[in-house]
Amino acid sequence: MEKPRSEVVLYGTWASAYCTRVQLALKLKGIAYEYVEEDLTNKSESLLHYNPVHKKVPVLVHKGKPIAESLVILEYIDDCWNNSPNLLPLDPYQRAKVRFWANFYDQKIIPSSYAVVLSKGKEQENAIKEFNELLTVLEEGIEKDFSTKFPFNGEREALGFLDIVVGAHACNYRALEEAVAVVVEPKEHPAFLSWVTKLKEYPLMKETLPPHDKLAARMRERFSLAPKRNIATL
C-alpha cells in the first residue's frame, strides 16, 4: 500500500451526501483531516481494504482504523472528540428521538427520492406523491418531538446531528429538481423548506456542499436520460 496517511483520513466522493455529512461533522469539531476522492468505477485498494463488507464511501480512517456507514461515523466523531459542539444532544431521550428521525430519513426519505429519480411518467408521479407524504410525516414528527422550532438549530450556534443528516442530502434538492422533476411542493412543506433554506445559508454548509451547477449536471447526466441506473456509483 502507499505511504502512511494523516491521523484522520476521509475516503469519499464529491457528489455523495453521505460523505458531505462526515465532512460537516469533522469541520464542525475542528478536526484536521485528509480527504481522498475515490473513483467508484475504479475503487482504490485502500477503499477495498478499509471497507471490505460494502466497498462504499464514506470511510473514515482514524489512526489506521476504519469506520464505515455515515451515521456510524457521525456517532464515532461525537464519541471520540467530545468537545463542543456536541452533535447529538446529551439527554438519552432526546438522543433516542434524534436517532429515530435520522433513521427515518435514511430508511424512508432517501430511498423515496431515489424512486422519484429512477422512474418516469405515471410511476414517477406516484413516487413524488409518496415522497411528499413522507416529508409530511417528517415535518409533523420533528415539530412534535423537538421543542425548538424550525430551523432545528434555532437556539444553538452550531449545526446538530439532524441538521447534518438531513441538510447534506436535502440542501441539494434544487439540483435534483433542475435535472429531473419538481419534487417538493412548496405550499405543502413550508416548514421543511424554511429549514432547508436556513441550512443552505449556514456558512459551513455553503462551503461543504457540492457546487450546485456541477451537481445538477451530474444528476442530469445520470438520471434524466435512462431511468434505470446503478445508484451505487453516485
Next chain:
Amino acid sequence: MAEIELHGTWPSPYSYRVLWALKLKGIPYEYVEEDLSNKSPLLLQYNPVHKKIPVLVHGGKPICESMIILEYLDETWPQNPLLPSDPYERAVVRFWVKFIEDKGPSAWVVFRTSGEEQEKAVKDSLEMLKTIEEHALGEKKYFGGDKIGMVDIACSGIAHWLQVIEEVVGIKILEPHKFPRLHAWTKTFKEAPIIKDNLPNQDEMLVFFKQAREKLLASA
C-alpha cells in the same frame, strides 16, 4: 402506570431484543402484549409513524425502534453495558447492528414469498450469513467478546427464529458445515443465562408462523 412498559408481541424477535436488555440490566418493567391485527389506540399513540412494536414507555415517554431502545437503555442504566466503552469498538458494534438491520429482513422475505422472489431472498440471506461469519464473529464466543453484547442481541433472529422460518418454508439456510462459527454461536447464545429462560416456544412459533405463511400465500 408502571414506570417502564414494554409493548411487544410474543413471536417477535424485535420484542425479545428489548426484553433481554431489560432483564440483563435488572430493570423492572411491565409487559404489554399487543394484538397487531387490531392495534390498540395506545400503540398508535405511542408509535404513530410506524405503528409497530416494540415500544418502550419510560415514565409515559415512548421510545420506538428496538436498537434505538437498546441504546437508550444502555445510556440510562449503565450497569451490565451492552456497548463497549471504547469509541472505536462502539463504532464497530454500530456498524454490525446497521448491517443486520439492513440485511436481516431477507430471511423474512424467504418466509413471506415463493418462487423466484424467494430464491433471491435465500441467496441474500446466505450472503448475509457469510459476511457475519467471516467478518463479524471471528473466533469469539459472543459477538460482544466473552459476554453478550448489542450485536449478539441484534443477531438473535439468526439464533432462534431462522430455524422456524427454515422449517416452515422447507429450506435449510444456516447449514452447520457451511457456517460452523455462526452455528456454534447460536448454541452458545441460547444457553446463556437470561436468554435461555426467555425464549418463545419453538413449537408454538411453528404453528403460528405456518398459519401466517398460509394466509400470506393465499392472499398473494
